[in-house]
Amino acid sequence: MNKLTGLFLLAGSSPNDTNIHYLSGFSAPDPFLFLKTNSVNYLVVSAMEKGRAEKQSSPGTKVFTPSELGLSGKQSGKVPNQIIALIEKSKIHHAQVSSDFPVGIFQALKKRGVNISIHGKSICPERKIKTKAEIALLRASQRAAAAAMNIGMALIGSARIDRGQRLHVGKELLTSEKVRRLIHKTLIDHDCAGVETIVAGGDQATDPHERGHGQLYAGQAIILDIFPRSEKTGYWGDMTRTVCRGTAAPELKKLYNAVKATQAAALRTVRPGICADEVHSTAKAEFERRGYKTQEIDGRHVGFIHGTGHGVGLDIHEQPRVGTSGEILEAGNVITVEPGLYYPGLGGVRIEDTVVVTEKGWRYLAPCEKTFEWL
Amino acid sequence: MNKLTGLFLLAGSSPNDTNIHYLSGFSAPDPFLFLKTNSVNYLVVSAMEKGRAEKQSSPGTKVFTPSELGLSGKQSGKVPNQIIALIEKSKIHHAQVSSDFPVGIFQALKKRGVNISIHGKSICPERKIKTKAEIALLRASQRAAAAAMNIGMALIGSARIDRGQRLHVGKELLTSEKVRRLIHKTLIDHDCAGVETIVAGGDQATDPHERGHGQLYAGQAIILDIFPRSEKTGYWGDMTRTVCRGTAAPELKKLYNAVKATQAAALRTVRPGICADEVHSTAKAEFERRGYKTQEIDGRHVGFIHGTGHGVGLDIHEQPRVGTSGEILEAGNVITVEPGLYYPGLGGVRIEDTVVVTEKGWRYLAPCEKTFEWL
Secondary structure, eight states, X not given: OOTTEEEEEEEOSSTTOHHHHXXXXXXXXXXXXXXXXXXXXEEEOOHHHHHHHHHHSXXXXXXEXXXXXXOOGGXXXXXXXXXXXXXXXXXXXXXXXXXXXXXXXXHHHHHTTOOEEEOOSOSOGGGGXXXXXXXXXXXXXXXXXXXXXXXXXXXXXXXXXXXXXXXXXXXEEOBHHHHHHHHHHHHHHTTEEEOSOEEEEGGGGGSTTOOOOSBOBTTSOEEEEEOEEETTTOOBOOEEEEEEESOOOHHHHHHHXXXXXXXXXXXXXXXXXXXXXXXXXXXXXXXXXXXXXXXXXXXXXXXXXXXXXXXXXXXXXXXXXXXXXXXXXXXXXEEEEOOEXXXXXXXXXXXXXXXXEOSSSEXXXXXXXXXXXXX | OOTTEEEEEEEOSSTTOHHHHHHHSOOOSSOEEEEEESSOEXXXXXXXXXXXXXXXXXXXXXXXXXXXXXXXXXGGGXXXXXXXXXXXXXXOSEEEEOTTSBHHHHHHHHHTTOOEEEOOXXXXXXXXSOOHHHHHHHHHHHHHHHHHHHHHHHHHHTOEEOTTSBEEETTEEOBHHHHHHHHHHHHHHTTEEEOSOEEEEGGGGGSTTOOOOSBOBTTSOEEEEEOEEETTTOOBOXXXXXXXXXXXXHHHXXXXXXXXXXXXXXXXXXXXXXXXXXXXXXXXXXXHHTTOOOEEETTEEEBSOSOSEEEOSSSSSEEEEESSSOOBXXXXXXXXXXXXXXXXXXXXXXXXXXXXXXXXXXXXXXXXXXXXXXX
């Protein structure tokens, strides 16, 4: 082990630089530089951010401003300059960067003779095993999802149906947008932010990434997919239910029951030591056994057209993937199990829960009713 | 001009890959590949996203799934494979990537003999000149900010003051969190999302990136900084006001008036053809003239400790910067002008408006009252 190797990570202006958040305890709206060494970690932030960075960063993190690194003027904001100054300050002999590090900065450092290479491995493999404290934070976000889900389902479930099968609440037509707004407001009451929440009915729901818009109708399957992010902690929740106001056609009800049973079958396989692919292949087999084919019709992919799930943590999609990645489940993993079926003309159904893998199997992060028909 | 050069951009899972959104009209929660050539643009998306990508992408964009590029199985998701397949499909001779492209993928392509280099220039310099249509979208987000600001200010301004100078609304104590929640709910009613909204009073407000938490008090300067993002269009607004419930101490009032006058002075310089730095140096000079020093005291930076503004568009912080970047303002730029002063023990004040640079000077994107003391 070379004690003088350091790993540089660069936070963008995105809230998704979660490895840095995980390792440093610090996040900021503006880009900043992070250096991890075997002994101590370093942050380079603007003078404005220094106080907050010192307060929020993990113990043993040294916080510098560019001027404290001897940089001044326009040059002080340039990341290559900051890296070169920090290499000197931290006395590391060899610098590494993550494989998603910006190529432009990497090349600039090479040109200036910096001994730098790509850290080929995962930066924080430990992230996929959640600590007790993390599970509590994930549970809080998932409870927010469940609270918003219950309210969203109740709004749809209690809507009045007119002769044209349109849903109404009071004197107003009920749209995807209205349900979404109520869901987002409920999430705010739980100190979470909901963005891109899906409330999609009928054929809209057969495109799993369509958020949904416009009038909602009785008799159609309406997918609600809620993924709140805690504003305080950054941890996510993820939950999907499918509901129908009024009576569903028999083949739609059958579709729903197939998804529900398949989720249960997939969940039954979840335990430490199994390959996550097995959860996915179980879902696939169960759909096939029930006669639901996944295929391309007129250029559209129909049936079970996505993976069965993904890890949830500081990222909404993280390791382990529940699909074909070959990852082995371990106790402490937090994953979604979310099979779905999508057939234009009939409808889309997805049921998703986020579960924690336990020594004995799994448990829900937060419970929430599964009711399809709201009569 | 080499007609057979193509520029590859990679969308992460972040909503901030705004060049791709700008160029392709498409955005997605999951990573996807984008290739810009002189004749036609290409998207590589999952089978699940194909329908939506074809619907939403700009005319002349060709959408492929990995399998349509001849990739299958586990290899189909690997970006280097997709790039190599797309180079063949599009018949480009030379590939370029943006300077923020992931170094790991760049190196992998080099190793596989791909003729690839870094596109050294700005990807979408045209982004800083907003079209009429874009200005309308930015105005809608800024109006949402103003609506939420008015409601947030009214909540603080109408609060009851107890003997301990604490603010109350009804029977409850008024906290930063409560004001923030009301602001976020108001933004939802305007189809915008607010994240990390700042409601910070007293010494909390002297750290410009502290979001604010806990009890709010009469007599303190409370900074409200609201930056909504339209859920539909992705365009941002950005506005800051500073308010005080009850009477402010004379030196705090003086601080507020200095910031207000300085914003006005900085705004007076805004017009096409001037260097944006001049707006910033005008603000700096005005503060100095009024005796407000920017310095380091006990390791804390106090005074005017940030730039005067930044461009706003599909990114909350984009070109042109109003600081020391040397950029020349042009008609169609949309920028913030947001001087502030921060003195622990006294308080923090910032006033920010987003304005569009016009042929003759500038105009507010959306108006909003500037009232400091709410008596």
